[in-house]
Amino acid sequence: MIRLIQLTKRYGKFTAVDNIDLVIPTGELFGFLGPNGAGKTTTFRMIAGILRPTSGTVEIGGVDVLYRPLEAKARLGFIPDRPFVYDKLTGGEFLRFAAALYGQQGPSVEHRIDELLELFELSRWKDELTESYSHGMRQKLIISGALVHKPEVIVVDEPMVGLDPKSARLLKDLFRQFVDRGGTVLMSTHTLEVAETMCDRIAIIHGGRIVANGTMAEVQEQTSSEDLGLEDLFLKLTGGMRDHQLDTILDA
Amino acid sequence: MVRPSVWTVLMPKWRSVLSRLREEQTGSSARALLLGLVALGFWAAAFGIAYRVLRYFRGVEDIGNLMAGKVLGIILLAFLSILLLSNIITALSTFFLAKDLDLLVAAPISRSRFYVAKLGETVVHSSWMVGLLALPIFTAYGIVYQGGLLFPLVALAAFIPYLILPAVAGITITQVLVNIFPARRTRELLGLIATGAAVLVLVMLRFLQPEQLARPEGFKNLVDYLAVLRAPTSPLLPSEWTAAIIMNWLLRVADPWPVAKLWVTAALAVFLGALLHRRLYHPGFSKAQEGAERKIRRPMRGPVAGLLSSVSASKREFILKDLRLFFRDNTQWTQLILLAVLLLVYLFNIKSLPLHSGERVPFRLITMVSFLNLGLTGFVLAAVAVRFIFPGISLEGRQMWLLRSSPLDASAMLWSKYWIGTMPLLLLALIITIFTNWLLHATAFMMAVAVGTIVLYTLAASALALCFGALYPRFDTENAAQIPTSFGGLVYMMGSLSLLAAIIMVEASPVMTYLRMDRYGGRLGQVIPELVVSGVLVAGICIVATLVPLRLALRSIESMEW
Numbered sequence: 067m068i069r070l071i072q073l074t075k076r077y078g079k080f081t082a083v084d085n086i087d088l089v090i091p092t093g094e095l096f097g098f099l100g101p102n103g104a105g106k107t108t109t110f111r112m113i114a115g116i117l118r119p120t121s122g123t124v125e126i127g128g129v130d131v132l133y134r135p136l137e138a139k140a141r142l143g144f145i146p147d148r149p150f151v152y153d154k155l156t157g158g159e160f161l162r163f164a165a166a167l168y169g170q171q172g173p174s175v176e177h178r179i180d181e182l183l184e185l186f187e188l189s190r191w192k193d194e195l196t197e198s199y200s201h202g203m204r205q206k207l208i209i210s211g212a213l214v215h216k217p218e219v220i221v222v223d224e225p226m227v228g229l230d231p232k233s234a235r236l237l238k239d240l241f242r243q244f245v246d247r248g249g250t251v252l253m254s255t256h257t258l259e260v261a262e263t264m265c266d267r268i269a270i271i272h273g274g275r276i277v278a279n280g281t282m283a284e285v286q287e288q289t290s291s292e293d294l295g296l297e298d299l300f301l302k303l304t305g306g307m308r309d310h311q312l313d314t315i316l317d318a
Numbered sequence: 319m320v321r322p323s324v325w326t327v328l329m330p331k332w333r334s335v336l337s338r339l340r341e342e343q344t345g346s347s348a349r350a351l352l353l354g355l356v357a358l359g360f361w362a363a364a365f366g367i368a369y370r371v372l373r374y375f376r377g378v379e380d381i382g383n384l385m386a387g388k389v390l391g392i393i394l395l396a397f398l399s400i401l402l403l404s405n406i407i408t409a410l411s412t413f414f415l416a417k418d419l420d421l422l423v424a425a426p427i428s429r430s431r432f433y434v435a436k437l438g439e440t441v442v443h444s445s446w447m448v449g450l451l452a453l454p455i456f457t458a459y460g461i462v463y464q465g466g467l468l469f470p471l472v473a474l475a476a477f478i479p480y481l482i483l484p485a486v487a488g489i490t491i492t493q494v495l496v497n498i499f500p501a502r503r504t505r506e507l508l509g510l511i512a513t514g515a516a517v518l519v520l521v522m523l524r525f526l527q528p529e530q531l532a533r534p535e536g537f538k539n540l541v542d543y544l545a546v547l548r549a550p551t552s553p554l555l556p557s558e559w560t561a562a563i564i565m566n567w568l569l570r571v572a573d574p575w576p577v578a579k580l581w582v583t584a585a586l587a588v589f590l591g592a593l594l595h596r597r598l599y600h601p602g603f604s605k606a607q608e609g610a611e612r613k614i615r616r617p618m619r620g621p622v623a624g625l626l627s628s629v630s631a632s633k634r635e636f637i638l639k640d641l642r643l644f645f646r647d648n649t650q651w652t653q654l655i656l657l658a659v660l661l662l663v664y665l666f667n668i669k670s671l672p673l674h675s676g677e678r679v680p681f682r683l684i685t686m687v688s689f690l691n692l693g694l695t696g697f698v699l700a701a702v703a704v705r706f707i708f709p710g711i712s713l714e715g716r717q718m719w720l721l722r723s724s725p726l727d728a729s730a731m732l733w734s735k736y737w738i739g740t741m742p743l744l745l746l747a748l749i750i751t752i753f754t755n756w757l758l759h760a761t762a763f764m765m766a767v768a769v770g771t772i773v774l775y776t777l778a779a780s781a782l783a784l785c786f787g788a789l790y791p792r793f794d795t796e797n798a799a800q801i802p803t804s805f806g807g808l809v810y811m812m813g814s815l816s817l818l819a820a821i822i823m824v825e826a827s828p829v830m831t832y833l834r835m836d837r838y839g840g841r842l843g844q845v846i847p848e849l850v851v852s853g854v855l856v857a858g859i860c861i862v863a864t865l866v867p868l869r870l871a872l873r874s875i876e877s878m879e880w
Binding site for chain 2: 166250
């Protein structure tokens with residue numbers, strides 16, 4: 067379970083995340099949507115313990131990230147939006163290192179590394195330096211890194227970017243089965259079809275505040291937009307570009 | 319269509335510098351104060367030494383002015399070699415690896431403007447530290463020789479083309495290399511080339527034997543000595559022309575020839591550099607996008623992992639990871655070659671000292687040399703720490719998300735980094751200290767003082783390197799070799815050398831007293847209170863200089879945000 071209580075992050079005078087309250091129970095796949103700069107990545111980084119909140123609380127499995135960070139982080143698998151890995155480590159070494167950070171080692175870890183690499187079709191690249199990996203391969207490697215220690219909760223920022231259709235499908239199935247087995251996934255995505263088809267519930271964040279939260283039907287009801295699909299609903303809540311603005315730019 | 323100007327290309331960099339300065343200003347005032355004090359102390363010391371030496375030269379008739387000119391030429395020659403290496407490394411980043419290049423290369427910018435803009439950026443990046451080091455030296459020359467109000471302008475006019483020439487040379491070398499090898503391989507190749515060139519310069523400087531200038535009795539007669547002083551050290555290099563311009567101004571000699579040589583050569587070099595850039599840059603840039611290394615490496619698990627078997631899994635894998643990254647990155651491990659040569663040159667210098675060649679040497683001089691040796695060993699250790707320990711935090715860079723989101727304790731990470739850097743440094747410190755003191759025929763007491771001091775200093779120098787590395791991280795760098803020459807690296811060097819100076823100052827007087835008593839009073843082994851006090855004080859300073867920086871580093875790591 068993930069619980070955010072009055073979570074706020076300010077950079078000087080700018081408020082990136084403004085007093086967010088959110089609960090994602092165990093066994094749920096939750097979609098976090100919002101336009102660029104809305105505060106999604108900042109929220110995720112606070113959940114992962116990378117950014118320190120200005121105020122408010124983050125709990126993972128009932129454990130406060132700020133006050134008991136090691137215990138809270140041990141339950142988490144974090145997948146960032148940009149797949150930065152150590153260039154001079156091989157894929158296998160990176161996963162071994164990622165497992166060791168969670169105190170895991172030995173034959174069971176080696177077995178799991180092989181399984182994950184096999185799943186993501188990286189086995190033949192296991193002993194090659196990651197500097198030769200493509201963007202998508204790196205993305206699959208860090209997803210494997212987040213799963214190698216068997217987390218209870220996965221927080222994933224833009225997982226589909228750079229993945230080929232086959233890997234994207236694999237990831238969708240993987241997350242679905244993960245929550246079906248009692249895990250929790252918090253996922254941000256700009257691909258609204260993915261959110262609509264995959265997620266149990268969604269929240270839309272805009273200007274650092276949550277402007278809608280619930281199942282698709284609940285969100286439609288909250289915004290009095292029962293007849294709108296997710297894309298139109300998203301644009302209604304976050305402000306899309308008007309036709310005359312497009313005309314101005316293209317005709318200039 | 320109006321083509322983008324040189325300023326348009328440089329503007330984002332300029333704005334970035336301004337905003338970074340603004341961030342620094344709004345940062346901790348205690349940190350700014352500490353930085354100011356360290357910088358001021360270092361500059362005051364550099365100025366003080368240069369001033370005293372020049373005052374002494376000025377007082378020596380006939381040869382004093384020649385000595386001052388000669389010393390300036392040698393200093394500028396040493397700077398020139400540093401600048402050339404620095405420009406080769408920097409040009410690879412600014413011309414081939416920087417993040418803004420995709421945008422700039424795709425934009426309709428004329429090649430010559432692009433070249434001039436990037437040349438300017440390379441000059442600033444690679445030369446600012448040399449500029450800061452040269453400032454107190456030039457100031458001392460201007461004051462001692464009464465250069466007048468116009469002297470700063472003259473010095474600047476002599477210094478700017480002096481900086482441009484190695485930049486043009488460095489950029490050209492880099493462009494040629496990138497056209498032959500893919501850029502990723504070139505970066506590693508450059509590590510080797512830079513190391514090789516540095517080795518060559520070191521050996522060259524060693525064989526120039528500048529110490530001979532201080533021993534006129536080594537020459538057959540005064541005419542020989544004067545001939546060496548009058549002859550330029552390197553007549554074809556810009557360092558000599560720059561030194562000549564400055565000395566001519568200071569000694570009121572009207573000679574436009576060095577000015578013409580320097581400026582015409584610089585202008586010609588930029589022109590030719592731009593022509594070469596037109597031919598070489600685009601094929602090189604295209605190649606730079608290719609060819610990552612794929613070679614399967616040895617896993618480095620067997621004996622090293624065995625040695626670390628008692629350590630927890632997370633710490634062990636963390637240490638193994640750092641070792642793998644170090645030994646697989648040619649820009650990093652090749653610096654060990656440079657270190658080995660530096661060490662050999664240093665030991666050779668100590669061996670060449672005429673302290674035990676039969677002539678009677680004053681006791682005071684031998685003790686002074688022992689302390690000088692302690693100081694130089696400390697300097698070598700600080701230089702090694704800035705190369706290998708200081709970049710530790712920065713090198714985690716964009717991968718820090720993994721460490722920060724994992725349950726790895728920040729203090730465990732800090733301790734791993736501290737000991738993995740300190741153990742080899744400590745070994746090196748002991749080898750240098752014991753071996754050089756043996757060469758100097760130091761007494762057992764002096765050996766004990768030197769070993770004790772260097773161990774304490776090494777622990778503190780490592781902690782300071784980690785601390786300044788954490789306070790001034792460079793996560794955004796495209797080239798690991800640039801991290802030690804960043805602003806934080808300079809501040810670290812100033813800080814660690816100030817600590818070294820403080821230790822030697824506290825120790826020198828009581829140790830001298832004790833040695834004199836030991837030698838003349840026959841009170842061998844007797845404990846004297848001021849010696850005990852100085853020992854306790856040095857231990858106290860070093861312990862504080864170890865624990866406080868480690869604490870500051872930990873706090874800095876814990877508060878880092880990405």
